[in-house]
Amino acid sequence: MARTAAVVDDVHDGAHYEAEQRIEVSGHGVSISAGRDLSLFSPSQSHVSAHRPGRGSVGIPASRRGGLRLHGRHSITRYLTRCLPGHDTFAELRQGPGNVHILYGLGGCGKTEIAWEVSQAALSSGVRVWWIHAGGQASIGGGMREIVSQLGAPPPRVDEAWAGRASATDLVWQLLNDAPMPWLLVLDNADWPEYLADRDRDIASGVGWLRYPQTPRGMVVVTSRVGETSVWGPWSSKHRIGALRPADGARILLDYAGKSGAVPHKELSDAGELSRRLGGLPLALRAAGAYLRKVNHGPVFRGGKAIRSIRDYHDVLVHRFDEVRPHVDQHKLTEELELCAVHSTCEMSLTLLAERGLADARPLLGVLALMAARPIPYGAVLNCEVLSASPLFGRISESRIRLLVDALDGLTLINLGRNASAGTTYGYTLTLHPLIRDVVLENQKRPDAVELRRLMIDLLADTVRDLDPDDPDCWTGWIAVAPHCAAPVLDYVRWCANERSYEDTRIPVAFDVIRKVSRFLLARSLPRQAQLFVEDCLESLPSEWRTRSDVVAVRHEYGRCLLEQGRLREAEDELAWVLGQRTLNLGGDHPYTMATRHKLARCMLEQRQWEKAEANLREILAYERGRDPDGLDTLTVWHSLVRALVGQGHPRLAEASLEIGAVFEAWQRRSHPHPESLYARVTAARIMLLKDEPEEALEEITELLSEYTSKDWTTRTEVAEARRLRGQCLCALGRTEEGVRDFQEVVAWQELNLGPEHAETTATKGLLAEWS
DSSP states (O other), X not given: OHHHHHHTSOOOSSOGGGOSSOEEEETTEEEEOOOOOOOSSOHHHHHHHHTSSOSOOOSOOOOTTTTOOOOSOHHHHHHHHHTSTTOTTHHHHTTSSXXXXXXXXXXXXXXXXXXXXXXXXXXHTTOEEEEEEOSSHHHHHHHHHHHHHHTTOOHHHHHHHHTTSSOHHHHHHHHHHHOSSOEEEEEXXXXXXXXXXXXXXXXXXXXXXSOOOSSTTEEEEEEEXXXXXXXXXXXXXXXXXXXXXXXXXXXXXXXXXXXXXXXXXXXXXXXXXXXHHTTTOHHHHHHHHHHHHHHHSSOOOTTOOOOOSHHHHHHHHHHHHHHHOTTXXXXXXXXXXXXXXXXXXXXXHHHHHHHTTOTTHHHHHHHHHTSOSSOBOHHHHOOHHHHHXXXXXXXXXXXXXXXXXXXXXXXXXXXXXXXXXXXXHHHEEEEOOHHHHHHHHHTOOTTHHXXXXXXXXXXXXXXXXXXXXXXXXXXXXXXXXXXXXSHHHHHHHHHHHHTTOTTOTHHHHHHHHHHHHHHHHHHTTOHHHHHHHHHHHHTTSOGGGTTOHHHHHHHHHHHHHHHHTTOHHHHHHHHHHHHHHHHHHHOTTSHHHHHHHHHHHHHHHHTTOHHHHHHHHHHHHHHHHHHOTTOHHHHHHHHHHHHHHHHTOXXXXXXXXXXXXXXXXXHHTOSSOOHHHHHHHHHHHHHHHHTTOHHHHHHHHHHHHHHHHHTTXXXXXXXXXXXXXXXXXXXXXXXXXXXXXXXXXXXXXXXXXXXXXXXXXXXXXXXXXXXX
């Protein structure tokens, strides 16, 4: 996992061209950053495209407090509010290190809530606020790109910076320092400070994503578990967020228990003592308060053992502390006390649910904790049929799942959210606080831990079963679930390898999920990221697994990754090995074998071995037509054959023209649109141009580019080929200036996405040099 975290996250190792959409693996999590802004259309469309959402939200998230007051943090919030740009005292404060504030402390101590409170005060004062989740490089880079776009950076300049041809961090801070309005930047959950540093420098050098603003109009707030001055630099102000005083903790406890009004002195005293026992940790206090609210605002069950008073909760907690961590100093908030407090409150909350007939809330929370540290689209993932098949659950209904989710949310063990743009299936999400996740995972014991891992694989496999990675209509779902199908599934495969569980029936299922994730990344034109992801999988496998059919299927996708990056010799070697294995294990006429043959023929095409490619493609096409005359595989191979004919020049153009017409007719018989059908039209327009019909070709390619825009398929690599072809048409018609502009923008896109040395990038540079 360390390699994945370092390499798949990192776009600063020279592989800048995959910066905009990448799979990010950090610890236990993977995220997909879905924005790519470089337009391949008209200048006016370019401006619109560059400001479309998708790079990363920089809006302020909802507070976990649900409208309840923030207790015990008045001094720090008041101080930070006075430091905001435009405040009367700001001028004197900024003489020292007053513009960058590091809020540090243990997890669950309320750092994010303090930052949230300050951000609300900033909004009320007319200060522009940007909020970035700083727990991963993709979210940082995506958020920063959104900021520069909002600050009016020209799209070509943004593209140049994020392609690595200029400094993205310099661009961000130039625009922030020049911004005419007061602003606040919040970098939340920066527990890996190195993510904010420059490539070869530390944060203290002040040249990374985090810097000291060179303007009185700006201020930065960072939340982190790390507080060393050597990390953050002497130019930042460090504020340690410690335990709450018992009286303040008592108010949080009572608020969450539903007792925000006047309470008897004895109960207030008991609440203060319980707060002290919980280390003054807001996360644990919220859980304890939610527990008490649940038992005191619900029905009374005869014979039940629920703890109803603060004093009873305190006494049980002391007993649990003595059992779990007998040597822990319960008078000082330390990491061990923090874990102990959260563990105890979680256990008491889960025990309460069990006493109320919701014992299956425990395994449900356990399987959720195994997934990535990202929002989980629980409506899509928690299939009642899959859960029912697990020995951890009995027969469970959809209404029962809703009840369990609501119960866990009511006890603050999870937080429910809503992403309206993801629709109803993937838009309802839940998250776990990192500390709760850690505690749940730490306390999973065999044999339940084994069954929970298997259940996670079953749930994820079911979630992606009907999600075609190559179908753009499925990409919303993939963006939501891919983080959970990457690192957690790789962890499972490694776990099976370490446990020597070679016959585990979930292993083929896990490899199939990995294969689909790599296909999704390839469909999103992210071959470099797909390559790194698959390599991370393959390098962790025992040697005896290398020839398993499920591993061979993953290696087929690896060959595709190399092919799409233009690493043709490597791709050819890899695919030839896969072909040998598939021929041996499946036979020469198996669909999977033919799929690998097609990719090898693609290698021949890219190396301009037209006749050899044609001979192979005709054999593959005959086979695919026998399986399904109008199937997607058939039409894709048929189009490849047309490309082989076009590559052979004028003697074969007439034949190619007839063939592409037949391909179109076949596509029209399919009701579901697919990017491959538009790519075939690119080839048709190329045939027109080669037949000296530039006006017809230009008309076709212009209509085609509009269709790519309407379907939001503009990130696909064939769009660059279409735009380059339009430039050629324009140059052929004497509109050289417009054509050159097309070439320039295509080169920028290709360098960003394919790399500066890719054959397609080189070809476009040649056209640019020819017509400039």
